[in-house]
Amino acid sequence: MSLINTEVKPFKATAYHQGKFVEISEATLKGKWSVFFFYPADFTFVCPTELGDLADNYAEFQKLGVEIYGVSTDTHFTHKAWHDTSDTIGKIQYPLVGDPTWVLSKNFEVLIEEAGLADRGTFVIDPEGKIQIVEVNAGGIGRDAQELLRKVKAAQYVAAHPGEVCPAKWKEGEATLAPSLDLVGKI
Template sequence: MSLINTEIKPFKATAFKGGKFIDVSDADLKGKWSVVFFYPADFTFVCPTELEDLADNYSEFQKLGVEIYSVSTDTHFCHKAWHDTSPAIGKIAYTMVGDPTGTICRNFEILIEEKGLADRGTFVVDPDGKIQIIEITAGGIGRDARELLRKVKAAQYVASHPGEVCPAKWEEGEKTLAPSLDLVGKI
């Protein structure tokens, strides 16, 4: 079953953000757009490149009212140690959520049970707490924050413009489509 348009499940966790440990729950994702960015583990290879890319683009997400939550099965203590020792991870200003029990990973159906690690998965959650975008890649394939930003803009556009949809490669300000009988077979 697809998680698209389903409401996120309840969770509570401890996270590292801004030099502090904070509590995070599903309620924090509601009322605004959120990106939940799962990755396998701290102190690894592809993961820091992705998280740094998100950090470098974080201000662009914030301009759109989007909060980012990176999640792995590491603890919040491990997130702090990684933040304190890696120049790439030290750039991160968004929330780094610890999920050592795998509860959040299971909620989003992204946990690799036999390894106790998350798959590389991205979920965009709307202000109602419903999942609007899902992207899952194999462990060796890194994601692109600019492409995610484009997808978030498209999701926000569609949410605020009922009856319009964004075609492939749509960029902000470009033409959208209004699905109708007149378009059938003409695209």
């Protein structure tokens, strides 16, 4: 069963955010767009490149009213240690969520149980707490924050414009489609 259009399941977790440990839950997500960005582990190789890319683009997500949550099965203490010792991770301003009990990784169906790690899963969640985008990459394939930003803009556009859809490669300001009988076989 797909997670698309399902509500985020209840959870409680601790995140390292701007020098503090903070509690988050499904209620934290309500009323704004969110991205849950699962990655395998702190102190690794592809993960910091992805998280750094998100950090470099974080202001753009914030302008759209989107909060980013980096999530791994590490603890919030490990997130703090990584933040304090890595220049790349040190520039992160979004919450890094600890999931040592695997609740989030199981809820979002990205847990690699035999390894105790999460797949590279990206989930865009609307203000009602429903999942609108799901993407899962193999461990060796890093993600691109600019492409995620484009997809978030498309999801926000579609949510704000019922009856319209965004075609492939759509970018903000470009033409959308209004599905109708007239378009069948014409695209």
